Amino acid sequence: MRSPIRRAGAYTLLAAIVAVGFAAAILGGPFRAVERSDYMTYQTAAIIVRNGDGDCLYTVECQAAAQLALIGEEPSFTAGALPFNSPPWLAGLLVPLAGLSLATAFAIFTFLSLLLLGWGAYRLAWGGPATRLLVAALVLSAWPTVMAAIRGQSSLAVAGLLALSVAAGTTQLGSGAAAGLSAIKPTLFPLWLAWLAVAGRWRALLVAALTITALVLLANLVASPGAVLDYPGYLFGSVADSNAAGVHVEQMMNWRGAASRLGIDGIATTAVGTLVTLGILGAAWWWARSSPRAPAIGAASALAATPLVITHANQHEAILVALSVVIAVGAFEELRPTLARAAIGAHSFLWLGAILPAELGGWALFVVALGWLVVLAVLARREAARYPRQVAVQTGT
Numbered sequence: 001m002r003s004p005i006r007r008a009g010a011y012t013l014l015a016a017i018v019a020v021g022f023a024a025a026i027l028g029g030p031f032r033a034v035e036r037s038d039y040m041t042y043q044t045a046a047i048i049v050r051n052g053d054g055d056c057l058y059t060v061e062c063q064a065a066a067q068l069a070l071i072g073e074e075p076s077f078t079a080g081a082l083p084f085n086s087p088p089w090l091a092g093l094l095v096p097l098a099g100l101s102l103a104t105a106f107a108i109f110t111f112l113s114l115l116l117l118g119w120g121a122y123r124l125a126w127g128g129p130a131t132r133l134l135v136a137a138l139v140l141s142a143w144p145t146v147m148a149a150i151r152g153q154s155s156l157a158v159a160g161l162l163a164l165s166v167a168a169g170t171t172q173l174g175s176g177a178a179a180g181l182s183a184i185k186p187t188l189f190p191l192w193l194a195w196l197a198v199a200g201r202w203r204a205l206l207v208a209a210l211t212i213t214a215l216v217l218l219a220n221l222v223a224s225p226g227a228v229l230d231y232p233g234y235l236f237g238s239v240a241d242s243n244a245a246g247v248h249v250e251q252m253m254n255w256r257g258a259a260s261r262l263g264i265d266g267i268a269t270t271a272v273g274t275l276v277t278l279g280i281l282g283a284a285w286w287w288a289r290s291s292p293r294a295p296a297i298g299a300a301s302a303l304a305a306t307p308l309v310i311t312h313a314n315q316h317e318a319i320l321v322a323l324s325v326v327i328a329v330g331a332f333e334e335l336r337p338t339l340a341r342a343a344i345g346a347h348s349f350l351w352l353g354a355i356l357p358a359e360l361g362g363w364a365l366f367v368v369a370l371g372w373l374v375v376l377a378v379l380a381r382r383e384a385a386r387y388p389r390q391v392a393v394q395t396g397t
Contacts, residue, residue, distance in 0.1 A: 004337065005131070011344060012137045015351070019141040022354060026150050035071040039106045039152025041084040044070055045091035046098040054224035057088060058234040070102060085312075086154060087231055089215040090184045092222035106152050113156035114140060114149060117319070120163025124323060126330035138343075139322050143350040144365070148316030158185040159319040162192055165204075166299045166327060176204035180211025187310045188320065191281070191302040198285055199298060247312070251358040253365035254313035261359055274309045280373055281305045284380040291383035296331035297376060300324040304373045308366070315353065318365045321372060328376060335379075 027033050034040065044066045048057050056062035064081040067074075074082075084091070097105040118136045125135035139145060148156045161182040168175035179196070182189045196205050219228050249260040255273030259266040281301050288297040304324040307317040325346075329339045346368055353361035 004340075005134075008340070008344060009134060011348070012134055012141065015141040015347065016137055018351065019146045023146050023150055032071075032074070033150055034103055034106050034152070035074060036077075036082070037106065037150070037152040038082075038154070039109055040067070040071060040102060041082050042086060042090060042094055042109070042152070042154070043098065043102055043105055045084040045086070045088075046094040049088070049091045049223045049227075050095050050098040054088065054091075054222070055226040057084070057091065057223055057227040058230040085235055087184065087186060087215075087235075088219040088223040088227040090154060091227075092218050093184070095222060110149055110152050110156070113154070113160065114145075116160030117145065117156050117163070118160075120160035120167065121323065121326060123167035124163050124326045124330065126333075126336075135326055138347060139319070139326065142319070142322050142347055143353045144316050144318035144322065147314075147353075148319060151316065153316045154185045155188065155316045155319060158182045158188050159323060162189065162303065162320070163323050163326075165192065166303075166323075169295070172201055172203040173207055175201070176207025177211050179204065180208035180215070183212045183215055187312065188306055188317070191306050191309070192299070195285070195298045195302040199295065248314075248358070251315070251362045252313050253315060253318055253362050253369060254308050254310060256311060257313070257362050258366055261363065270311075277305050277308045277370070277373065280377050284373075284377040287377070287380035287384035290387040291380075292387075293331050293383055296327050297380050297383065300327040300331075301373060301376045301380070303327070304369060304376060308369055308373070315358075315361060315365060318350075318369060321365075321369045324372065324376070328379070332379065 041063075044063060045057060047070065048054065048062060048066050051066075053062060060080065060083075063084055067081045094105075094109070097108060100108070118140050121136040121139040122132045125132040145156070147153075161178045165175045165178035165182070168178065175196075179189060179192060182192075193205065193208065196208070216228060249257055249266075251257060252260070255270045255277070256266055258273065259269035262269075284301040285294075285298055288294040291297070301324070303320040306320050307313040310317070325339070325343045329336055329343060332339060350364060350368065353364065356364070
């Protein structure tokens, strides 16, 4: 047993060196990565809110003016300023960073987000502290995580919050609060909330709803009621527009991206693919319902399916798939060596994204996420065969 762990440790060390080196090269190179990052749009929004202009937070003119003042002319934004598509409560939470330089604020936000993700992965992992640290390091050195860090993406923090919500288990106060806070990127938590409902975790859902309400109230106070009302329409309009600045459908890891790469009807393919994905997810939940592993299978499949069905899913959304793998490997102790080897193999395979065209990287992430969801459904079916009596008992009650 010691030899596999040592090999995993050696691979993790190598992956961490590659991850840090790659991120440092991009962020410190001539690419103006910080100026072109997603965090830059968060900083722009925080400055707008700090200046008392929250009513125009989602207008192109207001964003473009604040962005120009922050980073100057950016030739790569040929379609216009990079838009702020996040909720107004994220802008409100980041107001304390608005007075710092962009580079300093970017570093603080990204470091805290990585810390949150690492802690969430550590809590999800199994075994002693050394094994948990190894798992957390693997999650932090994964290709999607590194891409999110380079972009200063809020997906890092949200993935960490969802991991903590899962890890809280039956502690419904902590689970619900973490789930509610993940509304700083509200596209990533609906399937997890759906699983909480299926599992009857009503207290956690209530706490999540109260936490989201608090975030909305914060946005009303710090930004403006107008910004809160403008956000839904602006979000759906900007995300649905394939020609908007910062939207690269052909690179996405979801069904929409797959349709774009195949050159077929995006709406029909996305609708059918989403239904297929939700069908696999529903089957996994149904088959696992009588198993003591139902909470793990439910959570893992919810996180794995999320990037496939949301409208806007770039490379960094695959962090949720990595966390899904951690949950399942921890739950299936008898399959742990096999699943762990497969996970490390996928970890190294996805690092080909550093040299592959972005479209091929999108295919790789799509195939890995969909394949893993199918594996979870197979494992759930296996559990259904092992616990048939419990199904009858639960139906009777």
